[in-house]
Amino acid sequence: MTTRAPALLVLEDGRTFRGESYGAGGETFGEAVFATGMTGYQETLTDPSYHRQVVVQTAPHIGNTGVNDEDAESGRIWVAGYVVRDPARRVSSWRARRSLEDELAAQGVVGICGIDTRALTRHLRERGAMRVGISSTESDADALRERVLGSPAMTGAELAGEVSTREAYVVPAVGERRFRVAALDLGIKTMTPRRMAERGIEVHVLPAWSSIDDVLAVAPDGLFLSNGPGDPATADGPAEVLRAALERGLPFFGICFGNQVFGRALGFTTFKLGYGHRGINQPVQDLGTEKVEVTAHNHGFAVKWSTDGPRYEAVDTPYGKAEVSHVCLNDDVVEGLALRGTDGALRAFSVQYHPEAAAGPHDAAYLFDRFVELMERDRDHQRVATS
Template identity: 65%
Template sequence: MILNTTAAVLVLEDGRTFRGSAYGAIGETLGEAVFVTAMSGYQETLTDPSYHRQIVIQTAPHIGNTGVNDADDESAQIWVAGYVIRDASRVSSNWRSQGDLATRLEESGVVGISDVDTRALTLHLREAGAMRMGIFSGPAAEVSEADLLAKVQASPQMSGAQLAEEVSTTSARLVPAQGERKFSVAAVDLGIKSMTPQRLSERGVDVHVLPATITFEEIQALNVDGVFFSNGPGDPATADDQVELLREVLRAKIPFFGICFGNQLLGRALGFGTYKLPFGHRGINVPVMDRTTDKVEITSQNHGFAVDAPLDRDVPAPHDGDFGRVTVSHVCLNDDVVEGLQCLDIPAFSVQFHPEAAAGPHDSSYLFDRFLDLMSASQVAQA
């Protein structure tokens, strides 16, 4: 691969700029600046719908060395708004590689920048907090920095953004159970990654992947054994329709499991608030304690919002929908952020991280088995 020498500039909302070389498509892009601490899995990151309208900064210094392939995508397209790296690999050296990353980005129209001091940029965001950013290359970079800054500051913020419907499937599809069919699950696609229904399918679950606009009556018509809410982008405070849907699921006592955005929506359905983190959790190395077992897991995470729930155990759900007691089941050991909720009187739980581990460690894969146990217990109770 011949590295691009076209000039590019990165402009932050607070006026700080970084100059480098174009990487991927030439042009301009705007979005929220977020940094990812993963040392691997850049292809899974790029195709994660949760990064919609965000410009990803890779803290790992060398990117593109394993190329790209057709097997590791987590969705049908690259979702990031832009891409920032330090050193672009000159070669793709992996037996599974089917092309190089820069070409894939260019073909997908993703504007990126390389030769940036990503360490300095990340440290700045850790101190100043997540903010809007723009990448400009080619003719777009030739205007004054004041004009570029004005574009960045005029772009929409992530707070208040309703994005799940923009990344969700528009029609239902079935991921069939592998081997003996044990259960069926309605998976509400708020930005779902392909590995999630696969993890359920591997355990004998028929997974109905459904649009974010699905109704409770439509879910009931499927006669499923459980309901799942996926990860996804945007501000959970905007997802009123999905919160009301979830409350109907909880009132019907249908077993529920949610991850990431789904965890935030369970929090809202139970009556808790949500808030924006200063710079979020994004990587595959975040330590979390499962308070139900006292075991520590290294988790894969990608979220900029969190549930505002007390860490006290057995707290009555604030919502007046008679959901009983709830406890914070998981907590982040870096900053005490709520990483999971477990209802004690209805069959529902959720986690803020990604047990499907694409990419990432497999410490939390047991959570899918816990969901199956919940559905099995519900069937026994109804017998």
């Protein structure tokens, strides 16, 4: 049986949990959030959207299937810290190459185990996401809390540039290339360009700070904005690029942070959710079809749809008529946006959740097909206009 050092977790409001060290020893700080998925912990850990967040897993048993070399969503673990109740004592999967704890330790990720994660999750649901510290070197809760209060908050944090690729790269289409897309990497997951490549799209992944000239230099058939960490109110550059693309009529698709940037580009604001949506089991309704999808989420901010008319009434923007396309059935938060031209045809759209579903259900995979249809229709219109 593994002998573990004592560890301490302290929230900024003073709530304290004592457990045992898990992963690397030391001390770490971040925003405490909880994720409700019963599977997919490797994808969660390597999702850049979790940068500077301490993830609490609500599922009690974590690490059973170890870590493999295929399921990572980026080249490293991004979480600032990790909280589990009962870590697996042994790995049981033919795909595993090492244990989860060994991977956490190797990448310097400080964690804690053996605490009541249900009580911690209930506290965060009632009080909201907040800053937290984990330490295996400090036993004084008051001293650790002082350092927690001195750590940066998530509101106002500009983090997309910290997780973005430094150099542009290309994910080639699988089979015949049908379209070329410029994708702004605000914290993109590996599976996202792969899902597009499966549909014949050549994806040019560009750094978060790219300009509209950088986008147009790719000669794209469409623009994509990815998921990512931090406060969308700081994403002035990507919002400016998107406005310029919409002015040119470039088909657009956005996911998660990209949805929030789309809202900003259309003239709306964003706000911080109480404790966010994080997990692979979140119900969302498509307002057009009234179909309910079970979806994968990871976001702490959302678009504020502020109009004087009825609930989610469509509004005119400089680029067309904007409407809410999807809502969360748990709390009625905006989960998707659509932009239509004067002819009523779809010009651009986005969703707040993750249709690439790594990990998660595949209910929303059709959105990649919708992006293909959008680019096909735009190409057909261009052919008619030039004929």
